[in-house]
Amino acid sequence: MKIRKQMAWVNLEIVLYLFFQIRAGGGYMAAAKRKSIAKLCLALVLFVLAGFFRQADRVGAPLPSAAFFLLTNLIYIGLAMGWGFSISRRILHRCDRRWLLLGCAMAVLWLFLRTVKYRFFNDDAVTRYLWYLYYVPQILAPLFSLFAALQLGRREGDTFSLRWYLLFLPAICLIGGVLTNDLHQMAFRAAPGAATLSADYIHGWVYYLAIAWIVVLLLATGAVIYCKCRVSESRRYAWVPLCVFLGGFALCALSFANIYTFHKIPECCCLTFAAFWESCLQVGLLPTNDHYRYFFSESTVAAQIVDEQGVPIYRAKNAPELTACQLDAAAREAVLLNADTRLQSAPVQDGRVYWVEDISKINRIQAQLAEINTWLSEENELIQAENELKRQRAQIEEKNRLMDEMIALVQPQLLQINQLLGEESVQKLDIQKLKQICLLGAYVKRRVNLALICDKKxxxxxxxxxxxxxxxxxxxxxxxxxxxxxxxxxxxxxxxxxxxxxxxxxxxxxxxxxxxxxxxxxxxxxxxxxxxxxxxxxxxxxxxxxxxxxxxxxxxxxxxxxxxxxxxxxxxxxx
Missing domain, CATH: 3.30.565.10 (Histidine kinase-like ATPase, C-terminal domain)
Incomplete structure (x- = not known):
């Protein structure tokens, strides 16, 4: 009956978390969301299975008990490491990924210390210090979580203020206070009537200060994540990580009070830590690359990525069906699929990416340019004709000017010639007058010629x-x-x-x-x-x-x- 009640608490937390995941998906689960939920369900099933193995470890014979113990801790540590691998794959930002992986490493360290404490050492001093070492990952994991939250929204290489690193000082003090408990008994001390800490103990103020440190930093982490999230749709579901955290905190409190014994505090705390961050990732408070392949599919860029054999691996919905000949031709140079569409490609690792470029705008611009060039050519021809007309007019005007000037220069001589010719008919002109006309004509000729020469020089x-x-x-x-x-x-x-x-x-x-x-x-x-x-x-x-x-x-x-x-x-x- 007691185990059933404890299982009910775990199932309640599982159902609550999955309900939040479904609600965050907008009321329905797409293929990607269903796959994510399936992975989470598998992890929770393994977590519950590890709880059964732990219960079997307590009541089984020595050899099966050792096997159940090994399976239990392998599942716990494997789940923690698997979640760390998924973090390294899904989080692109290097600094965010580093702090979260450090937090995950603290969880693995805690579970490992708990494993070696119970099975590999029997000396009270060794096991006691291994117990004290539990608080190294417990104190550092929330600090790393806060640093990961502070790093959100920053560019690569742009870190938060160095003053935040001063938080390592109280963390070191708390760790030192726990590790030196044998000197001052302020974290743990033997209960009245108990000979040693192993028999029974009570908590001191250093312990409660460490617990307060953990809770405050995790709540501060959630507040920083909420404030830094710029996606309004994700901010609507900010209550999901809060509820997950409160559910995990309640589970840890029940385990601490020995009301819930299906899982111990280390795995409950690790579950709370991982579930809190995973809920932030699932509702979109943290950017991940979970659905990048779907971004490619939904992209408006008509592109596709093929392997070395030309088989499409990723393809946008509006990407055209390409033949092998088109793929081979586009691998060498850009190919026109039609008048307004051009197929281009570029090499990528183990394949090529092909994309279709809409050149209709370029064609329209080129047509406009051709029309403008035609208009400019016609305009240039008109301008050239106008300039030629102006040049001819200027030449005529120049000739007229010269003619007027020349006539003005020899006007008296021309009048004399006209007078001599008008006195009598040409047949009756005497020789002397003809000679005088020739004399005047010679002057007119040479004077005009001299004027033309002098006009230019x-x-x-x-x-x-x-x-x-x-x-x-x-x-x-x-x-x-x-x-x-x-x-x-x-x-x-x-x-x-x-x-x-x-x-x-x-x-x-x-x-x-x-x-x-x-x-x-x-x-x-x-x-x-x-x-x-x-x-x-x-x-x-x-x-x-x-x-x-x-x-x-x-x-x-x-x-x-x-x-x-x-x-x-x-x-x-x-x-």
Whole structure:
């Protein structure tokens, strides 16, 4: 009857824990959740089975008792180590995993110490100190739990404040107080009437302080986990770990009071420690990688992982069915499945990962770019045509400007030619007038040519002016006058000076006709630039006032010849 009552307590805790797991799953259990619940049920069944073995150990013969004892402790230690292996697999954060594994190691150490105490040593002093050593894992495991909770939410390598490590000082003091109990009897002391601690004992204040340390740190661990959890759905089930902790605490209290003897305090405390953390993991207060493969399946990325033979191991729901040819082709380079879908791959350990990339947006952007390029090409053609039109217009305007300037330069001579041609019909023109027209035409031709040359250059060679004078003198020779041209120096001259000199020559020539019998022209282009005309039988001189502002005018007689000289102040330019 007593064993049945004790079994009822264990079954109540098991049912309560499983009920919490089902509620945390949202009212139904998916495949992954059912698998997790199955593992937890197996662990609890083994835990209960170990309790039966312990009861059989107490009443069995020596040999079966030893076998039951060995099976009992192998189950306890195996369950603790198995839970530690699952922690190392499920917890990715290195610091969290380290502190939880240290807590798990304390549980294994406690169970191991309890095992060797009862079967391998008979000396009272040895067994007593092995009993004292129980409190090393009991005091350190809650501290490691608190450190694991403090590490939650931090990045890899980012640890909590070093001031928290000061908690090792009271932990060491408590451990030292228990281990030195033989000196002060403040943790345990023999009960009145008992000869030794092994016979009977009562607890001292150091023991109760250690128990308070354990309870406070575990409650602080739960509070820190709750405060650091940022998932509202998980925070709704924060009462699950609390109820598990309270249930385990009640079980430990009943075992401590010898009301519940189906399991002893060490395994009850280890069960409470593991169940508390496992409940935190199950309801999502701690991040785990239990369902990462399902994340891959539910992912919106159309990807799949295949082994070396091309068999899919993991595949998203929206991943397409791929043929062996497509897999081989995509392993070498990206393959287009259709106009908007591209298949790519990358090597992974023992296989490859293939994923489908939606390039419809890229295609739309490329189409838009092509449209923009076409529009820009047409725009460029229009701009080029417009620029060509502007260039042609500018050329025409430049030609018109030059034409207007040229006409303005030779307007008087053109009027004279028109007047000479208009006096009589061409058949009745005398020879002398034709010669005068040729003389004026030569000036018009050479003057326009000289203006075009000077329009592009600020300085020209003196030979350009000489060519103009020579052609005019050639035509003057046909008119009947004796002509001569003498040039001194071949330096370059200013463009405007050369034009003014030719205009001066033409004005003097037109004023000297028709009686002019001889003309000698001397052009000096050295230190200074000047033109000197020596005329015999000249009819007159032109109005030279306009040339006085351009240079120095000198009129004189030399051996009965009229001389006119135009000298420029700036002189000639050195070539």
């Amino acid at each position: 600020a300085v020209i060679r003196a030979d350009e002016l000489t060519h103009c004078l020579r052609e005019s003198l050639t035509n003057l020779t046909q008119y009947g006058a004796v002509c001569a041209l003498h040039q001194e120096g071949t330096d370059s001259v200013c463009s405007c000076h050369a034009q003014n000199a030719y205009d001066f020559f033409e004005d003097c020539l037109e004023a000297a006709l028709p009686s002019l019998s001889a003309l000698m022209v001397r052009v000096e282009c050295g230190r200074r630039f000047s033109i000197r005309l020596m005329m015999e039988d000249a009819a007159g001189l032109p109005n030279v006032d306009k040339y006085k502002v351009l240079g120095k005018i000198t009129i004189d007689d030399a051996d009965g010849a009229l001389c006119a000289t135009l000298a420029f102040d700036l002189g000639g330019e050195r070539a």
